[in-house]
Amino acid sequence: MTQLALVIDLNVCVGCHACVTSCKEWNTSGPAGFMTDENPYSKDPTGTFFNRVQTYEIGEFPATETLHFPKSCLHCEDPPCVPVCPTGASYKRKEDGIVLVDYDKCIGCRYCSWACPYGAREIDEKQQVMKKCTLCVDRIYDTSLPDTERKPACVLACPTSARLFGDVHDSESDISIKIREEGGYQLMPEWGTKPANHYLPRRKTRLHIHEDELVRADNPLKKEQRGPSKPVDAPTLDDSTSW
Amino acid sequence: MNPAFSVIFLTTLIGVGQGMFLALFTGQSYSAVELLPSEDSTGFYGTGALIALAFLVLGLIASVFHLGRPERAWRAAAMWRTSWLSREVIVLPALMFLVFVYAVMHLFGWDTVLFTTKSGARLQLTLIVGTLGMLATFGLFIATGMIYACLKFLQEWNSPLTVINYILLGTASGFLLATAFANTNAPELMRFYGIWAIIITVAGFITRSASLIRNARLKAKSTIQTALGIRHNKIRQKAMGFMGGSVNTRDFSHHMTATFLKSIKWIFLLLVFVLPVAFLWEGIETANTAILLTAFIIQYIGLLGERWFFFAQANHPQNLYYQTV
Ligand code: SF4
Ligand code: SF4
Numbered sequence: 001m002t003q004l005a006l007v008i009d010l011n012v013c014v015g016c017h018a019c020v021t022s023c024k025e026w027n028t029s030g031p032a033g034f035m036t037d038e039n040p041y042s043k044d045p046t047g048t049f050f051n052r053v054q055t056y057e058i059g060e061f062p063a064t065e066t067l068h069f070p071k072s073c074l075h076c077e078d079p080p081c082v083p084v085c086p087t088g089a090s091y092k093r094k095e096d097g098i099v100l101v102d103y104d105k106c107i108g109c110r111y112c113s114w115a116c117p118y119g120a121r122e123i124d125e126k127q128q129v130m131k132k133c134t135l136c137v138d139r140i141y142d143t144s145l146p147d148t149e150r151k152p153a154c155v156l157a158c159p160t161s162a163r164l165f166g167d168v169h170d171s172e173s174d175i176s177i178k179i180r181e182e183g184g185y186q187l188m189p190e191w192g193t194k195p196a197n198h199y200l201p202r203r204k205t206r207l208h209i210h211e212d213e214l215v216r217a218d219n220p221l222k223k224e225q226r227g228p229s230k231p232v233d234a235p236t237l238d239d240s241t242s243w
Numbered sequence: 244m245n246p247a248f249s250v251i252f253l254t255t256l257i258g259v260g261q262g263m264f265l266a267l268f269t270g271q272s273y274s275a276v277e278l279l280p281s282e283d284s285t286g287f288y289g290t291g292a293l294i295a296l297a298f299l300v301l302g303l304i305a306s307v308f309h310l311g312r313p314e315r316a317w318r319a320a321a322m323w324r325t326s327w328l329s330r331e332v333i334v335l336p337a338l339m340f341l342v343f344v345y346a347v348m349h350l351f352g353w354d355t356v357l358f359t360t361k362s363g364a365r366l367q368l369t370l371i372v373g374t375l376g377m378l379a380t381f382g383l384f385i386a387t388g389m390i391y392a393c394l395k396f397l398q399e400w401n402s403p404l405t406v407i408n409y410i411l412l413g414t415a416s417g418f419l420l421a422t423a424f425a426n427t428n429a430p431e432l433m434r435f436y437g438i439w440a441i442i443i444t445v446a447g448f449i450t451r452s453a454s455l456i457r458n459a460r461l462k463a464k465s466t467i468q469t470a471l472g473i474r475h476n477k478i479r480q481k482a483m484g485f486m487g488g489s490v491n492t493r494d495f496s497h498h499m500t501a502t503f504l505k506s507i508k509w510i511f512l513l514l515v516f517v518l519p520v521a522f523l524w525e526g527i528e529t530a531n532t533a534i535l536l537t538a539f540i541i542q543y544i545g546l547l548g549e550r551w552f553f554f555a556q557a558n559h560p561q562n563l564y565y566q567t568v
Contacts, residue, residue: 020484039487046488049485052484052485054480054484054564055481056467056471056479056481057479057480058473058475059477067471067478069471071564080394080395082325085322086318086321086326086328087319087321087322087329088318089318107311107313108310108312109310109311109319110311111328114397114559115394117559117560117561118560118561119559122489122490123311123494127311128311128312187469188469188470189469190464190465190469191465201473202473
């Protein structure tokens with residue numbers, strides 16, 4: 001079985017919104033029709049997006065950190081949005097696990113958006129059908145594109161490679177290895193939706209220096225109950241010979 | 244959630260229709276075993292069923308306003324295996340059809356007695372249609388309630404109390420209407436319906452209060468920490484990613500103050516339970532149709548408030564991602 005998914009590396013996302021604009025550009029010009037924007041240049045603009053980048057502040061000033069958090073449909077393995085759909089417009093593809101909406105069947109009842117805990121579905125106010133991330137299903141299988149471009153538009157746009165694309169069911173895929181080795185996790189695990197998309201945590205490399213590492217603990221003079229011959233901050237034998 | 248008026252009207256109107264039909268059918272079953280005097284088919288059961296049907300039709304019309312693409316509504320019957328909404332879409336027209344047949348059979352007197360037991364109980368053809376109608380009525384109540392109760396992360400709704408309240412509140416308003424109707428068309432049944440309307444309203448008061456108490460003590464399972472997967476007690480949203488609104492900011496919150504929400508709660512408790520029972524009591528004692536109808540109208544207005552509150556109180560976990568512009 002295949003389950004295509006995105007892995008989003010929060011460690012490198014800089015919150016530039018390139019994925020948002022690239023997603024909108026690709027999908028609004030796609031075969032499924034435009035994604036409505038209303039009042040784009042006037043008061044109260046509103047529109048349909050598949051992908052949003054949000055910003056959070058962790059901690060309290062001055063000890064704060066900024067988190068940029070891209071969020072789109074997570075293509076859950078047990079998607080609560082699918083069984084509730086009365087028309088069958090929402091479905092999960094067997095072959096690759098992508099959750100899609102058939103815009104020709106959807107009646108715009110919004111029930112699926114109530115059933116998604118992540119707020120990943122947005123109704124198109126003009127066309128009155130439900131829309132959400134398709135993982136660029138119209139692009140990743142397009143054989144007229146070179147191999148390297150058969151990826152979702154957001155992945156290609158990301159300047160820091162914070163978005164990775166692959167099959168989470170293949171344990172040897174790049175993203176499976178990343179998830180396994182770099183602590184990839186799922187959002188709101190409490191609902192058992194099993195999101196296919198994973199997030200890699202923010203990771204820091206810290207240097208731990210203990211005090212006894214600053215002072216030579218193995219000074220042989222100690223054995224003879226004598227203190228070091230020189231003050232600690234003066235150059236030691238090592239300092240003068242190691243060149 | 245943001246209460247949609249189409250859904251508020253849909254659920255309250257069909258509730259009245261279902262309750263009214265249950266009242267008629269109960270009356271007829273009681274009279275079949277001679278616990279109640281039997282009534283005139285045309286004037287009471289037939290006309291009464293037409294009134295019930297009218298409420299169901301009004302509810303159906305209201306529901307159309309909820310759909311973005313009502314012209315495709317027929318497709319909604321497809322997924323009855325998994326979707327409670329689909330089941331509702333199937334049962335509602337089925338019930339309307341049965342109520343219609345029930346009304347027609349009474350109005351035109353197509354009501355052969357199939358057999359009579361030794362004790363004198365009569366099994367009429369309309370009773371069979373009525374039984375099917377009763378099953379459909381309960382099916383519809385359950386489907387409507389389950390649409391909300393099955394969404395597990397809407398914790399305020401995810402409880403059997405949701406379904407029970409839909410059943411009791413709908414039935415109460417239907418019996419109340421039946422009381423007023425009986426007062427003009429079958430006066431000897433008025434007291435029977437009136438007492439039942441009081442009993443069901445009181446039962447509804449108990450279960451609705453139980454769900455209010457339950458909801459007041461709920462602890463949200465999802466937090467900003469689980470939503471983002473970051474372990475820190477202090478996390479604040481600084482930007483939701485856009486400055487204008489979106490469906491996520493419009494559909495999932497009631498946009499009213501906490502005081503408003505609270506006052507609606509007390510208002511609906513008064514209008515759905517306290518006042519109607521008082522009016523009913525007075526109406527039964529004086530056998531006054533105007534008072535009984537007033538009781539019904541007050542309760543219906545109260546139910547609109549109750550339904551508004553039902554939606555407004557549900558807190559969707561997606562709101563964790565949409566806190567600040
Ligand atoms: S993220 Fe939401 S819309 Fe996407 S599959 Fe999961 S439940 Fe459905
Ligand atoms: S809005 Fe469309 S996709 Fe969503 S549940 Fe309704 S019919 Fe299905």
